[in-house]
Amino acid sequence: xxxxxxxxxxxxxxxxxxxxxxxxxxxxxxxxxxxxxxxxxxxxxxxxxxxxxxxxxxxxxxxxxxxxxxxxxxxxxxxxxxxxxxxxxxxxxxxxxxxxxxxxxxxxxxxxxxxxxxxxxxxxxxxxxxxxxxxxxxxxxxxxxxxxxxxxxxxxxxxxxxxxxxxxxxxxxxxxxxxxxxxxxxxxxxxxxxxxxxxxxxxxxxxxxxxxxxxxxxx
Numbered sequence: 001x002x003x004x005x006x007x008x009x010x011x012x013x014x015x016x017x018x019x020x021x022x023x024x025x026x027x028x029x030x031x032x033x034x035x036x037x038x039x040x041x042x043x044x045x046x047x048x049x050x051x052x053x054x055x056x057x058x059x060x061x062x063x064x065x066x067x068x069x070x071x072x073x074x075x076x077x078x079x080x081x082x083x084x085x086x087x088x089x090x091x092x093x094x095x096x097x098x099x100x101x102x103x104x105x106x107x108x109x110x111x112x113x114x115x116x117x118x119x120x121x122x123x124x125x126x127x128x129x130x131x132x133x134x135x136x137x138x139x140x141x142x143x144x145x146x147x148x149x150x151x152x153x154x155x156x157x158x159x160x161x162x163x164x165x166x167x168x169x170x171x172x173x174x175x176x177x178x179x180x181x182x183x184x185x186x187x188x189x190x191x192x193x194x195x196x197x198x199x200x201x202x203x204x205x206x207x208x209x210x211x212x213x214x215x216x217x218x219x
Contacts, residue, residue, distance in 0.1 A: 002031040004068040005098055008059060008090065010040045010050055013136065014073035017118055018051045020102050027103035036068055041089075062090035069098040072116060072134055075154045080172040081188050081219060083152040087116075087134060094133060114151070132169075150187070168203060177212075188218050 005021060007014050021033045037056040040046070045055045062070060074086050097116030101107060105123040113119065114133035121139040125131070129143050132151035137143070141155050144163040149155065153171040161167065162181035171185055174193035179185070186203025196210040206215045 002034040003098065004036045004065075005033050006036050006056070006062065006065055006068045006070050007038045008040075008062075008070060008072040008087070009074035010038050010042070010045050010048075010055055011073060011076070013075065013138075014038060015051060016120060017071055017073045017100065018053075020100055020118065020120065023103055023121075024100065033098070033100075036065070039090075059086070059089045060091075062092050069096050070116070071098050071100060071118060073118070073136070075136055075172075077172055077174075077190060080152075080154050080190070081170045083134060083154075083170060087152075097134070126163075138175075144181070190218050 007017050018035055021035055025031050035053050037054045038050055039057060039059050039061055040055055041058045046057050048055045070092055072087055075083050094115050099113055099115055099117050101119040102121045104121045105119045107125045108127045110127045111125045111129040113131045116134040117131055119137050123137050124142045127145045129147045131149045134152050135149055137155040138157040140157055141159040143161050146164045147161050148166040150169040152169055153167055155173050156175045158176040159173045160178045162179060164182040165179050167185045168187035170188045172190045174191055177191045177195045179197045183200040185201045188204045189201050190206045191197060192208030195208050195212040197212045201207050204218050206218050207213060208215050
C-alpha cells in the first residue's frame with residue numbers, strides 16, 4: 001500500500017510537492033506515495049479541489065488523520081519565520097512527517113536530510129551536508145560540502161551555498177543568491193534575491209545586494 005501523504009498549504013510550492021510525489025512514483029514505477037489531500041487554514045479553500053484531490057480542512061484536522069504522513073509547503077518571505085508555529089498547529093509528531101527528494105536531485109551518500117524536508121528538481125547536495133527538519137530546497141540550488149542548514153529554513157531556486165557555511169533556523173534565502181564559504185547566517189535572517197553574501201549575517205537581519213549589506217531587522 002502506498003504511504004498516504006497530506007500536504008500542508010495550497011500555494012505554488014504545495015502544488016510542486018504534489019508533482020514531486022508523482023515524479024517519485026514514476027521513477028520507482030509504482031505508487032510509493034499517494035496524496036490524500038491538502039490542509040489549509042483559509043476556510044475559502046475548504047472543499048475545493050487542487051491537483052485532483054480535495055482541500056480537506058484546516059491544519060487542526062491533521063491529528064484526526066491517524067493513517068497519514070505529512071509534508072509542509074507553507075513558507076514565503078512574508079511568513080517564513082512562523083513555520084514552526086504553523087506546523088505546531090497540526091499537533092502531529094515529527095516522526096509522521098515525510099521526507100521527499102525529487103528523483104532528479106543529487107544527494108551525496110554522506111549527506112543527512114531531516115524529517116519533513118523537501119528537495120526539489122535538480123538540486124545538488126554534496127558531501128557531509130546536514131539539513132535539518134522542515135527545510136525546503138527549491139529547484140537548481142547547490143549546497144556544497146560540509147554546509148549545515150538548520151530547521152524550518154527556505155532555500156529558494158538557484159541558490160548557491162559554498163562549503164562550510166552554516167544557515168540558521170527560520171532563514172529565507174532568496175532566488176539566485178550566493179553565499180561564500182565558511183560563514184554563518186544567523187537565525188531568522190532573510191537574504192534578498194540575487195544577493196552575494198561575502199561575510200556572516202547576524203540573526204534577525206535582512207541583507208540585500210552585491211555585496212550584500214544590512215537593510216533592516218527581519219522582525
